[in-house]
Amino acid sequence: MSDAEAGTETTDSPANKEEAHAGLSKGSPNQTGYSSNGPATDWRTYFPYEQPRSAQVDGIENVIETASDRGYTLLEGACGTGKTLVALCGGIQLVRDPDSPYERLFCVTPVKQQLQAFEDDLRAINRALDDRENDSGNGSDNDSDIEPVSGLTLVGKADICSYTNTDRIDDRVIYGKCEDLREPVRRAARYADDGQRAVRELANDARLDSHNTNTNTTTQQPVATNDWTSPYARQFPETDQSDTSYCPFYAKYRAETFDEDDGGYTPEGMLTPDDLVAQASNAGLCPHAVMSDSLQNAEVLIGNYYHLFDPTTLAAMTGELIDDQTLVVCDEAHMLIPRVRDLLSDTLTRSTLSNAISEIENRVLEQDQPGVDRILRQTLAEEGVREDDLRSFIEFLHEAKFFLEEQAVDALDGEDSNWERTDMAELPDEIQHPLRSPTTPQPDRFSKWVADNGYTNILRDASHIGTAVTTALREASNRHSGFECAKTFSDTVGQVFGRWVECGHEQYFRSIELQQRANRDPSADLAWNKEYTAQFQMHNCLPATEIAGRLGEFGGGLLMSATLEPLDVYQRSVGLGQLEAEGRPIQELTYGLPFPNENRASFAVDLEKFTYKNRGGTDGRWRDPSQDALREHYAEVIQSVAKTTPGNVLVAMPSYAEGEWIASVLRQTGGIRKEILVDESSANEVTDELKDEFFAGGDKLLVTSLRGTLTEGVDYDGDRLAACVVCGVPITNINGPVPKAIKTAYEREFGQNNGFDYAFTVPAVRKARQALGRVIRGHDEVGVRVAADRRYASRHQWDDVREYLPQYEREDYTPVERTDLGGQLEAFWNES
Ligand code: SF4
Incomplete structure (x- = not known):
């Protein structure tokens, strides 16, 4: 039984039975009569299995109590705790309680498998409600008339568009292509005398059963898969007036939602992306637009970290969900910091800068299309931006681009002063050129250049000016039928420069980054640019303030993972002290493995630590004897495990190169009667094939x-x-x-003694624990976990990590000498 299924089942598994009530209706819950505002219900009403585990009862009740006080629960629950149901059952009770402020539960996870676990568990909840209703006949039982819980999974356009699902549009270009196909529909809605009728006609004209012989639709195949068939032809329809391609799915969606107060769509039951694509496409509606329209009406939303932290996603879709009526659940929360760090880092490429310059110069300042220039001027004036401001902004952008180009040359000079005359393919794929010392937080060279050249005010206004230009261009497109504007660049440039001046130098580190082109561009205007692209880069080093700030906007929540310990370190690293200082409670919960102790053996092998300094490189010619000896000891440990284990073995090394090394040693020394598979850095499909091979039967050893x-x-x-x-x-x-900049930021925030451990050691231990946690996934599973390195076994030396294991794992992992390991493993397997 997997973690997600923890609990005693009373119903068929999700895969075996049809979803109860999964569907989609038009109108908000109150308009459709499908409303969750019934009497308060206890979480046990929603628990889909016979008996919750004790950790689940404790977890759910704590989550409810803490969230009721606007607090956050930090929960480490080993595999088998049933964390997904803790989140769902606790959250649903609060969402359905008329006295609670919560209107929705928003569960985010960066792992696709966990996203499906939320969907599966919500389906199980709805099936159990449905079964109870059926069992109780006409509803004599109190629980019998409980509505199914509405759930919706949020995904990107590439996953859910009817055309990408039928390979009519390539996933990689969907955003631009979709905008191109929507624009004629928007214009018809805007400029026709009867906009609703115009967009309805666009949808109807594209139907295969249309009588419009001009489009020749009757000879076409429909946009369809094995699971659904849309009413439209595969060929994109074109408008009568301008022969421009448009999207009929979007046209029908616009016709059906012309009245903006119609309440949107409401999911009934758990609506997965597959369900939604099928139902919307069958009905001839754009699935992505329907999904966006349903957000406010779903009780449970399932998404990923982008939906909480990516500025573009927030602006386009989820921003309105971030308020104190939402209870947030961050699953796999040990990944929160690295993911948010990436999402909050900014990039501004030379080509985006060039596009913004050309946009402002050619489309705004030099605009001479009658009527358009007036709308642009009027809108910019309303936004408080004068022509002089635009001209100063343009001058600044030209100079900033020149600065970037100079830095690119400096960066290449730093790699090879003779780069113009050498084969540039020999140079690194990526060159990072810091704009300040990584170990001394101080204003970067670009910021100083801005101040020295009198651009400080312009940089401060960059965000406002960029947004104003974009607003003016969109306004002109909205109001003038002869002017189109599907994509703009000025707002992106303005936002990045705005953040450049806003964000501190302690938490953000600026650099220029060069990336080698996949193919040389002979048309590029500068020598280096034929081989490399260049960009301004602002890296977030320590996102604690931003994470806590975002969490603070929700009513309360739950941060959970199988590897969140040590919870005090986690709490400080994500800045929850800020919320605690505001009087919001922070609750810490830890639940160990619920499976029988006798089914597992866990060892921490007391070997000299496996660092690069101690082990040397993988090429034996450059190693000294002590490094060879260390490698032999580790190889011995792996051989002991491989030889004694009756089944598959996973060997997790610090790098792919080390993986190749150990695989070659094991093959050379022989004695292991298992096929050896080696994972390498490769495309997902290749890794999936390797995984399938590992699972295909016969004992194997997989090195990764x-x-x-x-x-x-x-x-x-x-x-x-x-x-x-x-x-x-x-x-x-x-x-x-x-x-280095991350280390400096952590040391300055958490002290010299803690900084390195908080930034690097603790996340590394969590990574190791994740790998070891793959072995025991169910009640009847038997297995061995071996952490080889003195730092897991000891608590006496400055760099030991045993203190970073939770108490239940310190009890599990027995320190053992290398020479004793084989005997202990044999004894375990003999008794199992
Ligand atoms: S409007 Fe909808 S169906 Fe049409 S291309 Fe865009 S995402 Fe796809």
């Missing part, structure tokens, strides 16, 4: 890197994995300018 994708978020349940060995503590390479 702890930086890869096979040690987290992959379900090795049942007999797919009998043992896992982790070698070393996988602390990331800290030599580049960005890691």
